[in-house]
Amino acid sequence: MELPPSAAHRAAYPLTRLPERVRTRLTELARTHAPLAAYLYDPDTAAARARELRAALPDWAAVYYAVKANAHPAVLAGLADHVDGFEVASVSELTLARTALDARTDPRPAAAPTPVLAAGPAKSTAVLTALVRADAESINAESLLELHRINHIAQRHGTTARVSLRVNPAHIPLTGSLQMGGVPSAFGVPEPDVPAVLAEAATLPALDVVGFHIHAASGNLDAESHAAYVRWCVTWATDTARAHGIDLRQIDTGGGLGVAFEDEKPFDTARFGALIADTPPPPGVRVILEPGRYLAAECGWYAAEVTDLKNSYGHWYAMLRGGINHFQLPTSWDIVHNIAVLPVDDWPAELPRPTAEDAPLTVVGELCTPEDTLLRDVRVDRIRAGDLVVFPNAGSYGWEFAMPHFLGHPAAERHVL
Incomplete structure (x- = not known):
């Protein structure tokens, strides 16, 4: 029946x-x-999403595609000309990203850093070594021990490694999405520990601390609340860098842009871009978004x-x-x-x-x-x-x-x- x-x-x-x-x-x-x-x-669909997002953002904002979302070489190749770089979490992802970047229509200058950012709460020595040798634009360091490891590897290779400190903020002004900050977590340095970690990082000769990484949201469909989150990241990073003598060049706000399913209202990129434009970072500082699912779904x-x-x-x-x-x-x-x-x-x-x-x-x-x-x-x-x-x-x-x-x-x- x-x-x-x-x-x-x-x-x-x-x-x-x-x-x-x-x-x-x-x-x-x-x-x-x-x-x-x-x-x-269909790589063209991902590329169109990237173009739409970048067109809505102020000039000081950058888009790095999170390779973990979809690492197919054709998708990466389709995105390479329409994003500022890639976010990677393994040697394999780094290799795939570099292959796609090397095939760009407008290749980067030979002396420029490789436009990749690196994430992950437990990066191995092999991963960190590959990133240092590749001259990655920034390694998002997750702990004091990881900072020491990066410094040791960079010294061994006779270079300086650019790092951003990943922070787990004590509080974030965010509603309408999965929050990944303000609670105990394997990710990042708890905000109360940031001053001591930055002080010790300043003693490590092969490190260049360029900024902060705060990835505290996921799947947000509300453009207004996500803009408020990004504006908060800019303010927090600016104030913290000033208080601790950091030459701030980069504020990485992670991903977190939501994809509409069923009858959900899509994320309003134009509204989001207009709202964050009201709170620019200091001159010379880039604000980075790391969308993965948003570009590839x-x-x-x-x-x-x-x-x-x-x-x-x-x-x-x-x-x-x-x-x-x-x-x-x-x-x-x-x-x-x-x-x-x-x-x-x-x-x-x-x-x-x-x-x-x-x-x-x-x-x-x-x-x-x-x-x-x-x-x-x-x-x-x-x-x-x-x-x-x-x-x-x-x-x-x-x-x-x-x-x-x-x-x-x-x-x-x-x-x-």
């Missing part, structure tokens, strides 16, 4: 939610890569074939060729990733073809665990075994964020429009 319709059942996205070029390419891939489980990326789609479709006690389940081994984000963050159903007409004549129409559906993966559930209670007009389930907004924290080795199934493919 079918479950009665419920207002709680969200409707699946209409096919028009998928650009025609995406539908065409996925249909082609379904014929040649069956059973399909793949990401499809809309440039990717995850598509997987429905390998089976079954009705269990009145509720339909679509079993996909992939699951959290390919696309773990829906189970990890408080985000609802809705789907579109792309019909695939090819089907073996000798096999029955289960079909559900106007029915609530739960979408699960191929793994032997109930945790492998990607979407619950979505109402579909029609879905059949062999059709494709497509997740828009899968361009960030998708392929990189999954757990591909669990049960040893083949990894998701990656294709570029």
Whole structure:
């Protein structure tokens, strides 16, 4: 017996939610890569987002793409000409970023630092050494011990390393998003410890402290509250640098720009840029934003074939060729990733073809665990075994964020429009 319709059942996205070029390419891939489980990326979409953001910002603001969100070489290459640099967290990401930067249409001067910033709460000696040798624009130092390690490595290589001190502020004036400051954390130096850490950093001869890194927000869709946060970062960094004799050149405010899902209102970049323009930093100081998901989310789609479709006690389940081994984000963050159903007409004549129409559906993966559930209670007009389930907004924290080795199934493919 079918479950009665419920207002709680969200409707699946209409096919028009998928650009025609995406539908065409996925249909082609379904014929040649069956059973399909793949990401499809459009680097031009990420580049357009970067251009839109940069156009809204004052001249003293810079955009560095967080490679962790999507490290596909084509995406990095598409962004390289439209961002000021990249934020990296590993030797692998550093290598990918440098390759994309080297292919820029307008290459950097030979003597200029490599436009990468480095993050991470527990950077290894290998990572720090690679950053120093690459002449990274800034290493965001997370602790006093890390400052000493960077100094030691820079001395060994006969150079000076530029660092920004990552700070965990005691209080941040931010509402409407996940806050990552003002509470105990593995990230950054607690604000009360900053004076002592800066004093000791001044004694380390191979360090050049250029500023501060304060990444205390995530997923913020409210342009006004995020502008207030950035203005607060500028004021705090300026006052702290003046009080401790720091030659301030850089204020890194992290990422935190939200991506709209379902019926959420998108982040208003024009409003945000106008609001932060009212509080410029001191002359010669750059304010840095490190968006990752904001630039990459809309440039990717995850598509997987429905390998089976079954009705269990009145509720339909679509079993996909992939699951959290390919696309773990829906189970990890408080985000609802809705789907579109792309019909695939090819089907073996000798096999029955289960079909559900106007029915609530739960979408699960191929793994032997109930945790492998990607979407619950979505109402579909029609879905059949062999059709494709497509997740828009899968361009960030998708392929990189999954757990591909669990049960040893083949990894998701990656294709570029």
